[in-house]
Amino acid sequence: MSSNSSDDNSDSSKASSSSQKSSSSVHSVEVSHEPINLRAHQPYIAGYARSNYSGCRECQEDIPKDSLRLGRLVADARYDGYTPIWFHFNCFFKKFQPRTTGDISNFTLMRYEDQKLIEQKVQNHSRRRQAPISSFLVEYARSGYSTCLWCDRNIPIGSVRIGRNDENSDTPLLIGTPIPRWFHINCFARCRQKIGFGSNRSAPEISGFEDLKRFDQQVLITKLPPLNENRRTSVKNEYGAEASSSESLSFSSDDYSSLEESLASQSNLMYSYIDNLVKLKSSELNALLEDNGYDLSSMSDDRVDKIYALADAMAFGTLRSCPKCGDQIIFRIAGFICVNEVCDYTTSLPARCPFFVNSWLKNKYQFLEEYQYVRRDRVMPKTQYGCESYYPVRGTRFDPGEQLRLLLLGVRKKSRRRARRRSSYWSRKTS
Incomplete structure (x- = not known):
């Protein structure tokens, strides 16, 4: 314990000295002061085309297989969920202007170079958010x-x-x-x-x-006069955060470059497993998940989501169940949440255990036979995660009983004063 503490102290002293040396070179990164809402709805989605049959809604042309595509999630009338409408990478940014990368689902699950492409486009569009x-x-x-x-x-x-x-x-x-x-x-x-x-x-x-x-x-x-550049209207999103609450904070270039290097190596490690897990059948993916204690009934039925979960388990270890309710934990946005909607458990460093591979799968696939578990911690990016509502902005909602009058017919068994108290009570309950 003493040696570890001394090593930590030496590392911290080295880090402080290096930060002092590189104080002149800083990198400006825009982050949000609001806490990350890991359960917030994200109106956009990123992914890779699974076939050549998906089409772009903007240019009406096909999206090639395995190419990067972006979509807008719309409510589906057939079931309680959302359906993506896909676009080419360039066609998407002609039509939509995401405020942050946190509004794009699966952003942190993309390849590192594709994350940088999306981030650059979002930053360029956020500077000119004027509608035609x-x-x-x-x-x-x-x-x-x-x-x-x-x-x-x-x-x-x-x-x-x-x-x-x-x-x-x-x-x-x-x-x-x-x-x-x-x-x-x-x-x-x-x-x-x-x-x-x-x-x-x-x-x-x-x-x-x-x-x-x-x-x-x-x-x-x-x-509607022209406003000054330094004057901004204070607008709140659906989570109560100011739309202009994000500020530009400065990080040293050494810390920023080390974070980017760790994120790049982490993405390469995960996609080294993803590129091999794609070859497995759906039944074999389910067998790997069940052998490692994952609850398939509480997880998504999407094959891609299962592959992402297995790649995370192989790279960093199998996720243990929720310490509060015992349900399954999954990765979302920039952390881990419990799939139980009633449970509010969230964390960035969940409890893990070594990943297990069955012998019959080792004999069938070489990459599983060569796999060896190494304990690692998943690095989370320092990105602004606003996750605000997409289009309909809402102000102060008016009280439903504000401009209504109740008409009571018939013989009253209670006094008029008591009836007024009851009517005001129910108007407060429905507002």
Whole structure:
């Protein structure tokens, strides 16, 4: 124990001295101050084409087998889940603008060089998150049934409403036609940067501005002036975090390069196992998982997910069950979670044990016969994981009982005061 502590002290002293030497060279990395939500829904997905039959929704051409592809996850009406709509790598970034790599599912499971390609594209697009001005329009409300996307209130008939054509949420992607999302003028001014109406834009650029009355034009010009570069609208995502809460932090270039080297070697190690595990049959993959104590009933039925789980077990050790509830633990985003939705167990360093290979599989596959378990810890990348909702931004939701009045008919057995107390109680319960 004393020798280990002395080694740790010497290593820390070396690290501190090296950081002092390299204080002049720093690398700026953007990370999030908010805790990582490992159970957050990710609207995008990355993967490799399993065949030549998947097509790109943007260019309508086939995606070659084993090539990198990116997709948008949309809610499936057939079951309670999501279905990916796939795109070529370049076609995806023509249509979508992910804010961070944390919004892309399976990002940390891609090859290291592909992770760098995706990260570079995301950083380039995050600098110019303005939507095309042709996607915005302003008009008088044709009826009283349209709802503001920010405050969830109705827009009165004949009042001015501002909209943005939504092409990338679930319904427009499924039907293939953009849908306008409407806002009150004040609500649009609050969330203008969130929905891509940049600070350098003004009201006269919006389509339909010339068709408005002069008084309404002056109101729009007052509400939507060009903003200063240092002024940003505070907008909260669905997890309560500020959209502008991320800051640029500085890490020494030596620490950053060592982290990147460890991530590159880790990715190469895992894909050395993945490239061989692909050759196994589904029954053999299930046998390997069962021999190592994995619960197949609580895991995904997807073959690729099983291969990723086995590669993680071969590289770092078999995952033990959840210490809280005893269910299966799986890797997600940048850590490990319990598959039980009721259990809130999350960790970055789970308990592991040596990976076991059955003798009949060793005799059949050479890479399994040559495999030897070495204890390692999985390195997590220092990346910004925002995981925010994709398109519909929401403001303060109004109280359902705020503008409602109850009408009581018949003979009252209780007093009027008690009935009022009960009605106010249920309005609070439903809000």
